[in-house]
Amino acid sequence: MDLRLRQCFISVDDHDKALIFYRDVLGLVVRNDVEYEGMRWLTLSSPAQPDVEIVLEPPAADPDASPADKEAMANLLAKGLLRGVNFTTADCDALFERVREAGADVIQEPMDMPYGVRDCAFRDPAGNMLRFMERPAD
Helix, strand or coil, rough: CCCCCCEEEEEECCCCHHEEEEEECCCEEEEEEECCCCEEEEEEEEEEEEEEEEECCCCCCHHHHHHCHHHHHHHHHHCCCCCCEECCCCCCCHHHHHHCCCEEEEEEEECCCCCCCCEEECCCCCCHHHHHHHHHHH
């Protein structure tokens, strides 16, 4: 079986703030910016992995979601309880400084983990947790 990851989804409550963070701070490339029925989706990817896309979508973007479900998703996002994405980087410390200087909310400063990576963590402007991992040199 030939399976490959194509897209992952992250809920955001302000696409303009998210765009500044993901494009300008992290250096991702915008592939699509779509508005439909009062909602907006931004699709971005890393220049190093153009075939893997991150879709920034509104909380509970499903058109069949009830108003109560949409409110629950928005509340979970506001609390930072929705999952984010893990990235790899060649230099965790340099990336940490760049993202911290941009004003992102620091969750964890760079540290060596017992499972063999050096990583750090931030919250994006919507509160999603993002981890950045550096694997040891071979």
